[in-house]
Amino acid sequence: MTNVWRAGLQRGRIELRHLLRSPKEMSGHLTNVVVALVIAVYVTGDVPGTHVPTAHLVLAGFAAYLLFQIGLVNLPQILVTEREEGTLLRLRATPGGIPAYLVAKSMLVVVMAAGTLALLLAVAALLVDGPLPHGPGGWLTLLWVTTLGLLAVVPLGAAVGAVLPNPREALALIMLPTMALLFTSGTVFPSTSLPVPVQQVAAVFPLKWMAQGLRSALLPDTARTAEAAGSWELPMVALVLTAWAVLGFLLAVPLLRRAARRESGSRLSARHRKAAQSGALPA
Amino acid sequence: MTPKAAKATKDTKATYAEPVVSARDVTMTYGDVDVLQGVDLDIHRGEIFALLGPNGAGKTTTVEILEGFRRRSAGEVSVLGADPERGDDAWRARIGLVLQSWRDHRRWRVAELLTHFATYYPDPRDPAELLALVGLTAQGGRQVERLSGGQRRRLDVALGIVGRPELLFLDEPTTGFDPEARREFHVLVERLAREEGVTVLLTTHDLAEAERLADRIAMLVGGRIRACGTPAELARQAAARAEVRWTADDGTIHRERTADPSQLVWELHRHADGPIAGLEVRRPTLEDTYLHMLHRETDGTDGTGGIDETNGTDGTDDTARAA
Ligand SMILES: Nc1ncnc2c1ncn2[C@@H]1O[C@H](COP(=O)(O)OP(=O)(O)OP(=O)(O)O)[C@@H](O)[C@H]1O
Ligand SMILES: [Mg+2]
Secondary structure: HHHEEEEEEEHHHHHHHHHOHHHHHHHHHHHHHHHHHHHHOOOOEEEOOOEEEEEHHHHHHHHHHHHHHHHHHHHHHHHHHHHHHHHHHHOOOOOOOOHHHHHHHHHHHHHHHHHHHHHHHHHHHHOOEEEEEOOHHHHHHHHHHHHHHHHHHHHHHHHHHHHHOOOOHHHHHHHHHHHHHHHHOOOOOOOOOHHHHHHHOOOOHHHHHHHHHHHHHHHHHHHHHHHHOOOOOHHHHHHHHHHHHHHHHHHHHHHHHHHHOOOOOOHHHHHHHHHHHHHOOOO | OOOOHHHHHHHHHHHHOOOOOEEHHHHHHHHEEEEEEEEEEEEOOOOOOEOOOOOOHHHHHHHHHOOOOOOOOEEEEEEEOOHHOOOHHHHHHEEEEEEOOOOOOOOHHHHHHHHHHHOOOOOOHHHHHHHHHOOOHHHHOOOOOOOOHHHHHHHHHHHHOOOOOOEEEEEOOOOOOOOOOHHHHHHHHHHHHHOOOOHEEEOOOOHHHHHHHEEEEEEOOEEEEEEEOOOOHHHHHHHHEEEEEEEOOOOEEEEEEOOHHHHHHHHHHHHOOOOOOOOOOEOOOOHHHHHHHHHHHHHOOOOOOOOOOHHHHHHHHHHHOOO
């Protein structure tokens, strides 16, 4: 067991180093932060009925979206790619390989999420006078909403990554619903301007609640008048995110197991042949 | 004593022990296609065992059933004393494998990857020594995706043996090797088997490789093991099919396959006035045995003399596709 932790943490460290050294992936993450800052600069005015700049509302929502994206876009993509390349299969053939893989991936996701969030908030605070939590209560809310938010999306993302067919189709399949949620969950503009049925559908998914929780952590209490419910609804935030976390775990464990079990050398060869034929991979 | 003779003595001793791999009447069905129709195998400790067969014969399927990656449809399998479908981590640690197609960990550096995989095993090989063993010392700092096909394959072999496995599965390990790398690989596999007592199961399309490396060879055709034995035994089984070649008086070249080459040559001489030009008796090679097997499978009959080898191979492809 100690071996699994040692191998998993070593793996996590190495993967993290690869991520930091990969210009392609780093620029992807940094672009997100830059986009958020640019929007924050161009959005002017105050949240109606308060003295809170609308830019703060947008930045808090964007922070939630970035967490959501790490769990439900980046993670599934990593899983699908590594499944396809045979990483998962090799670890399956290695004693303790799969648990070590999960340890490494958890570490990677937590560091990515914390890093992105810290970078976004710090740079926004420095450059565009962005929001930071008010007092220990605010920091505490930031911590639990982030943690619970990750627990809600990461297992779900792992489940998605276990069932998606291949990296090329996977991206299209994930991005559409993600974008739809981004615009209906009140992350970048208040959802109160949307039709009620749309709001109700968006409220089923975790993004709306992650954004609402982060707003409560980052904005002054007076800003809650701009919420649809007129309050932060923190108990509801905790409830919905916990429900998704439970659902995610229930789905992820058997699906990951199935994905690992179904991997085999012949499937790998068949996929490589197909990919080579479609010219996506150098043969 | 030649290495082959040394092998033989060791084998006879090992035969009394329980086989490392044993399979009885294993079948595998994908949908309504029966890929394996009752495979029986016994592989003993320290033995190098080669599995031959045309494309699609089910070699990879067989190997994956033994590795515990694939659930067989029916039959009994025991690998290192356990059912592969229920193999735990301790069991896994005793097995090494090189799959047919692997492209993982592209971004990792060669030495980094080997060092990492060493941490999973209780008594791993030293990564630096292992790199030297497979001739990748100079590439240690290189990214895996920058390796050539043959170098990548050697890295796969290194990863397969980093945990000092007792049993090593190699699925077409030398595809893409240049002659020198192939030779070095053969030396490496022989060394593992002879010096460390590693049991090796390898699949290959290279008959010379099978003949050179394997203590025993099995031919998988049409979902069954059609022949199994030492290279010499297999060639002898096909002794019925020695080939006699000669040039007739009119200058045409004759080829004839016969069960009794001596008889044919004698008759030729009886009918000839003097020496026979270009007379040649070719003992069947492993390749002849192999192609003969395939041909018999396609025909559903026992092959008789005078079969054109080219036809034999063409027929084979059809079997492979139909299987
Ligand atoms: N997952 C699968 N689902 C359905 N059919 C499969 C699957 N895997 C393999 N097959 C089929 O089973 C047969 C045997 O495949 P296998 O990969 O075992 O052959 P092989 O002997 O290793 O061939 P090669 O020499 O090309 O590596 C083939 O006809 C193949 O198409
Ligand atoms: Mg194969």
